[in-house]
Amino acid sequence: MPTPGEHKTVQARILEYAEATGWSIVSREEAEQRRGFETNLPPAERAKGCSLFFDNLLVEKVREFNPRYSDGKGALLGEFQHLHNNIYGNQEFVEYLRNHGKFFDHEENRERDLILIDYDDPKNNVYEVTEEWAYDNGHYGTREDVVFLINGIPVLVIECKNASKDEAIALGVDQIRRYHRETPELFVPQQLFTATDAIGFSYGVTWNTVRRNIFNWKNKEVGNLEAKVKSFCAIPQLLAFLKDYIVFAEKDEELNKYILRQHQTGAVDAAIVRALQPERTRGLVWHTQGSGKTFTMIKTAERLFREKAADKPTVLLMIDRNELEDQMLKNLAALGLGNLEHASSIAKLNQLLKDDYRGIVVSMIHKFRDMPADLNTRSNIYVLIDEAHRTTGGDLGNFLMAGLPNATFLGFTGTPVDKTTYGKGTFKTFGCEDDKGYLHKYSIADSIEDGTTLPLYYQLAPNEMLVPHETLDEEFLSLAEAEGVADIEELNKILERAVNLKNFLKGKERIQKVAQFVAQHYRENVEPLGYKAFLVGVDREACAHYKHALDQVLPPEYSEVVYTGSNNDSALLKEFHLDPKKERQIRKSFCKLDQQPKILIVTEKLLTGFDAPVLYAMYLDKPMRDHTLLQAIARVNRPYENEAQEMVKPHGFVLDFVGIFDKLEKALAFDSEEINAIVKNLKLLMVLFQNKMEQKAPEYLALIEQNFNDKDVDTLIEHFRDPERRKEFFREYKAIEMLYEIISPDAFLRPFLDDFASLSAIYSIVRKAYTNTITVDREFQRKTNALVQEHISSQSFSNPLEPVLINSETIELIKAQQGGGGSKVINLVKSIEKFAEENSDDPFLIAMAERARLVQESFEQRQTSTSEALEALLQELEKNETRKHEQAEKGFDELTFFVYRTLLDAKVNNPEAVSIKIKAAFLSLPNWKRSENSLRELRKQITFAIYAECDELDQVTPIVDELFTLLEKADRIG
Structure with a gap:
């Protein structure tokens, strides 16, 4: 059965729906002509030096909206070209789009606002949409799927993905990120982006591709691409985004862009x-x-x-x-x-x-x-x-x-x-x-x-550390003046009168016990996840004592105290006074994953308004309720993702040393529906973990019958050959793994450890077998990785998927290898890919790895039988051995031979002589990877060399394109 393609399923439909809402479709050919493409160059080079706008239309509308504008045609475009290719240039362009740019009125000798878009009478604007928007800056080329333009200015890009691909939206966003890195010029005028696979529809602003700032466009009909395109891309909606709803703001001395x-x-x-x-x-x-x-x-x-x-x-x-x-x-x-x-x-x-x-x-x-x-x-x-x-x-x-x-x-x-x-x-x-x-x-x-905020889970500390119920009730929860307490200052006044409560919380022995418990919990539960924590003391004096106590059990640089100092403070309090500069530095460092401190000790400051997404845990040792409690615990509910560290924050966590959460109805005087949405007991996650391990895991564990030998691996390869079945397993496993990471270490997990380790081993095998080089699924989280390593070392797992060495003996080795054909197919593909990576200067091997991946894709989709797939891969190995002998006979290096074979297959005359000429061209232009001029000259020499000996001239450009495509892949792999 044919699978849906990007163009048929998504891209063409977006154009159709956009046209229905008032956008005029501009064909790719017309768009390229209006942007000044060099039609006499090969297709791959035509986008070099092209305009980012529909120049004539832009200038025409500028003169229409600004009758006194008298500068030459290229003046405004020249201004745009001089904007920086970064967020600052984009910010300046937003000002132009909002008609805050200026031009000089020579007749009246004064500056006027430059009108680019008519927001008062939108019908005066020209709204166009086109596809395959190409651009080449001489180093990298980009081709955006769908681009929307207003008065010739590109403002929105849509990246389309095949709905049948795993994590299609994530891959679409990754492409947007790559476009920013490689062709930032595109994103000076462009303001918004979306990524869609016809089901999901995610959107954000250019120059901010952090996951927590990419959102799902909500529409009543889930998966209805037409409704989403017609609402998000509606002309009034897009004008509103541009005019009003894109904002720039500085955070930690860096400019950020939001929608x-x-x-x-x-x-x-x-x-x-x-x-x-x-x-x-x-x-x-x-x-x-x-x-x-x-x-x-x-x-x-x-x-x-x-x-x-x-x-x-x-x-x-x-x-x-x-x-x-x-x-x-x-x-x-x-x-x-x-x-x-x-x-x-x-x-x-x-x-x-x-x-x-x-x-x-x-x-x-x-x-x-x-x-x-x-x-x-x-x-x-x-x-x-x-x-x-x-x-x-x-x-x-x-x-x-x-x-x-x-x-x-x-x-x-x-x-x-x-x-x-x-x-x-x-x-x-x-x-x-x-x-x-x-x-x-x-x-x-x-x-x-x-996903704007995360769920909150809480856990009560051991009973001996909790405030006695009667004391907490009498001196805090039952006080009429404490009801609806709205800010920390009010709260502090109430707590000042709670003598017994404060004496209990600040008892020296208790502070030592709590500090030790916090240190152990942070080290075992929070630090392995990679996140940071707050310790909230009842007052400033408690914070100072906690700092001393924590320093006895954790390195001193792990924690800092932040509170407001006073000239009348005691020597103890003055010990932790901070000047404004030092405090700003602490705040900034705390928000960064790789910098100290890891724990902030606070009582009032930072409990409202401080936004630190890396903050995961709050150790609460201050009685709070209603608005003050909600504001405080909301510090830990901010989403966080770090792609480099492969981290996605699952939720916020509060460890309660007071006992407030034991009396939620009194502590949070809101509707019960809201309370249930605010915070949940961590025990619920334990129940969820147990349910998944008892209801979901058995069907996967049943696939293992012989302690992970080659027969079991064959079973896994065949069972998870279906991409949908594999996707469901990955989703279920990742949910179970995250629950384990949150709960561990805990005695509750002991009965599940062996099964969870086996489930993790299954995941490891399936993931290694079927995920490609773009890793969508993440590696094991830290605690799981430690468990798996321990489990594997105590068992004797065989690993039939260990890559084999690609050489003259590989074919016989594979034939003699135990295990089913499915395992051999997967193993061969991975082995060929690994061999290509290790020899990335050999285009022949890069091309062979590409063909091997296509074989695996066909195998997974059951378009090819196991035996057919294995035979196709073995033929690839035979071709490689044959070419090695032929290459040695001719005395060619890898590049020259690859060019020779390509020309020979394309029936180009005198392939040996042409190959030698092309090799000489590479040697004469060694900087072609770094120099736009050298690359252009190299492509020209190669093209002319082939033209001279080719009877089918329309084949020349595809041959050159294929060569440079493979060389680019080889360069990235290397």
Whole structure:
């Protein structure tokens, strides 16, 4: 049965659906002509030096939109060519796309905005889509599957993959990453990318291909390519992305690029609609922590400020933390907004409002205190309040409403509204005009489902370390003033009065025990996974004591203390004071996988707003509840992936030394549905592991009957010959392995160790047999690898898949080898591939390895029988032996002989003489791999040498292309 191809299944359909939504299809041939391809060059060279745009259309639209633009045709294109081929050049190009570029009006002797896209009247733009968008920078060539252009500017690329391929989307994204590395010029104008296999549809922005920033485009109909293309590529949607929803921000002194996701753009749109409704002036947006709430607020503020219907408004961005205030100002400044003020004091805030300032004002929420009534009665004042559940405390809400009586108030919160009196106040203030209290909601469950955040699992510490139930209840959980506690400062005041509770937590013997337990747990459970941890002490003094205790059982560089110091501190506290520079360095280093520290000891600082995806574990030794607990544990729920280390963070983990999670209903006063989505007991993972080992593993373990001898390997080769069956096994095994990694070491695992080790050995054999050189499935995780090594050393596993040496005796050796034909097929393919890698300067072997892979592919798809596949591979070995003798007789080296055989098979006249000429050309241009001019000259000499002796001239270019394709593969392998 034929398998679906990229073009038929995906690429052609995308063009069809795009055309149905208003995009005009431009044929590949027409696109190449409009980009200035050199048609007199061989096909492989025609893309060199071509334009990245449809030049004539671009210039035509510039003159149409900018009647006073008078520069020559090449002036603007020249400006674009001088932009850096990196994220900074891309950022500048976004400014052009948003019509913030400039040109000089000679007639009026002043600068004007350069309009490239008409956002006000979109029908004035030209929308085109084409395929096979090729580009060659002289070192590398790239061919993008589908490209969308607006007014001749490429803005979106879609990489299409065959739906029958394993991990097709991941491979598509890998190609996008390779395009960035090899032809970065393409991604100066291009802003978005998607990868699709007709089932999945992942999207992101160029210059950010980290997995956690690549998202699935959600549509009601799963797998419906038409619906996804027609919604994602809809002209209004794409214009909105370009104009509003791509953002740049600095993090750790590096520029990053992001795209707002569907829940973020939905909230911004809802907020704009609400703000412009005169009869409604309240709204509450709940977007769970880690889902990009800050960018949602920034974009809401920017769009409100630019909105014509808002009529030059005042937008107040009220923040609850100093750090966030600074970051907010930086991010807003990056948007190029001229009307931006920082109200650094109550007096300045009042003065700006009194003076009727129009623009965006950033300030701290507490600066509303004592604001005079009716300070500004305008209705086009929009107040966006971060962590809105905190504004209802005391009289702050009253000052807010009285001072700006006609303003619109939009509250944003990262935690769900609680069921306490505080929560009711939040709904009363912000959620009173919506049926269910929320203007827009993106819950914890939504976030986990989308992969925006990870699930959280907890485990209770041993009983002797937990706070006595009655003490925890009396001094904390049952206190009315502790209900709905909204920030760390409030929490600390409550804990100051909990004398018995704090004395227990800070007992010297207990601190020693907890420190030892933390050190052992980190070393055995967390460090092998590669991640980092927080230790949360009840107060600063506890943090200092924990640092001393940890230093006795871990290297001192493993941990650092981070808290706010004071001049009146004791000698103990001053020991860990940090200057701002040192603290910034610690924070930055902690976020990097390969740098110390591995554990941060904190009590207040960093428990809100600190985003470190490498943070996996929190050792919680501070009583917390409601919003403070949720904000703290959300530090560990950020997704993380490291391709180099082959790491994907499975979830966040909290080890509770207080006993808070033993009383979840009291500790988290939210709806039970939300609590269940927030955090789960680690015991659930144990149950899941046991279920999988008892329900899924037996069918695979039953395949092993003779302790992994050659017969068992034959059985595995045949059983997993079907790619779908293999894919399901890989998926199930990886789920079981990750559960083992999380739970281990634990006595619970003991009954399962032998079976798990055997299952891992099965995985190892199948993976080595069937995965190609692009490794999609990951190697064993660290703890599993140690178990497998121990298991293998105690057993005598045979390994019939050990590669054989390729030489004159190989054929007889394979025939005499025990085992079935399937094992021999796989073994021969792997052996040929390995031999080609070891001799990567021999194009003949590279070509032979390519043919061997095709044989395996045909074997796996059952298009070829086992005997036929084995016979085809043995013939390849015979051909290699024959060519070695012939090559020796002629005295040719590998390259010359390969060229000779290629020319001979193509029936080129005088193949020996032509081969010698081609070899001389290679010798005369030794820098051809590094020099564009040398490569071009080399291809020209080779092409002319073959032309002179070839009767079928249309064969010349394919011969040259095949030669250089193999040489490129050989170069990468080598």
